Amino acid sequence: MRTEHDLLGVLEIDDSAYYGVQTQRAFNNFRINYKKVNIEIIKAYAITKKACAIANYKAKKLDETKKNAIVNACDDICDGKYDESFVLPAMQGGAGTSINMNLNEVIANIALIGLGYNKGEYEKLHPIEDVNMSQSTNDTFPTAVKIAIIKVLRELIDNIMQLQAALQEKEHEFADVFKIGRTQLKDAVPVTLGQEFGAYAEAISRDRWRLYKCEERIRQINIGGTAIGTGVGACQKYKFYVTDELQKLTGFGLARAENLIDNTQNLDAFVEISGLLKSLAVNLKKISNDLRLMDSGPNSGLSEIFLPPLQPGSTIMPAKVNPVGAEFIKQIYYKIMANDLSVAMACADGEFELNPMLPLVADCILENLEILRDGIKFFEQKVIKGIRANRERCRKYIESSWSHASIFIDKIGYEKLTEILQESFKTGKSYKELIIEKNLMTADDFEKIFNENTSKN
DSSP states (O other), X not given: OXXXXXXXEEXXXXXXXXXXXXXXXXXXXXXXXXXXXXXXXXXXXXXXXXXXXXXXXXXXXXXXXXXXXXXXXXXXXXXXXXXXXXXOBSSOSSTXXXXXXXXXXXXXXXXXXXXXXXXXXXXXXXXXXXXXXXXXXXXXXXXXXXXXXXXXXXXXXXXHHHHHHHHHHHHHXXXXXXXXXXXXXXXXXXXXXXXXXHHHHHHHHHHHHHHHHHHHHHTEEOTTOTTTSSOTTOOHHHHHHHHHHHHHXXXXXXXXXXXXHHHHHOOHHHHHHHHHHHHHHHHHHHHHHHHHHHTOOSSSSOOXXXXXXXXXXXXXXXXXXXXXXXXXXXXXXXXXXXXXXXXXXXXXXXXXTBOTTHHHXXXXXXXXXXXXXXXXXXXXXXXXXXXXXXXXXXXXXXXXXXXXXXXXXXXXXXXXXXXXXXXXXXXXXXXXXXXXXXXXXXXHHHHHHHHHHHHHO
């Protein structure tokens, strides 16, 4: 064991641990059975700390030896070598200070070992005075969160593009599959299955574009603003250097916000992206609803399409296969909606110069990004690509639907057609059967008029 101290006193720390006293206090305080801080935030924070160290060195505030040791430690964290050292739960008080100190202490102790010292010998390299130089939690934590969001957002957008392409492929594949349209679950005029998939693709395309444009607000960062955006404790040279270094290290078009006080206290950019993720989830749920209904049956439902069989569906009903892929996406939607509400409430709950709820906001948004990223990839590869059309059932529904019978008024007459449809309802026979049976039209004439009018729709 080793002994470390902070303003509250002394604690013993397991000597195998790379974190220090402030992380230990936070761990003891926020001891809940909840997931840890998202690893994407940890890696983005390490990149941020690396940029800060380089900027402080260029501003002649940090010597080269310490700078190199900190940079090497940050690189190791980004490589995943110390993941077990980040022990704090994602939900915590303190506006992210505990997360910042977890990084500061782990980086300091890795750096100390690299320099040939022991953990906790902070007089040689200090977690706050050196690793946290020119910084505050209030500018570094939001910056790290935004870097993490951009990384996962871009991965999500790539998967959205693949889903859009898969839907467009089905649009072309099913271009000649005519089926009955439905409004309010009632028969409407015919549509092609391809047209329905084309509409799905358009909706997903809008989501892709909205999220792409949203990144512009996320790229605005408050680094250099320190505690409340006024930049106290950070020199002017550092402020310019640190943004440049972050751009180089991430490859993102990050820009220091014009108003650092605004960017520090207001979290509306997070509300915006959360809302757009909700919009995407809404479209995915609507598509899943349609697919689940069209796949229903196979004998007592619509059965207009066949979803790919992914797994057996019952332990008591043999041969039953459920639409688990569509159901999986619907459950993702529920989670997105719940997290979005948490984000909105937390972002509205800031006071004056800071919102202390950012840890929860960050966790909710990153969770939404990741489950949408992975869920969409699954949806595209395991569900959409494997869908088959039940052409015979689609044709049967059109032939038996009254909504399309009006095309025969010119040949049969309104009154006679009404009688046919009423008889169809009573007997269960299709109106096609009755028209031909009563010699009102030949089968060939029926097919000719039917096909001509169906293709127009």
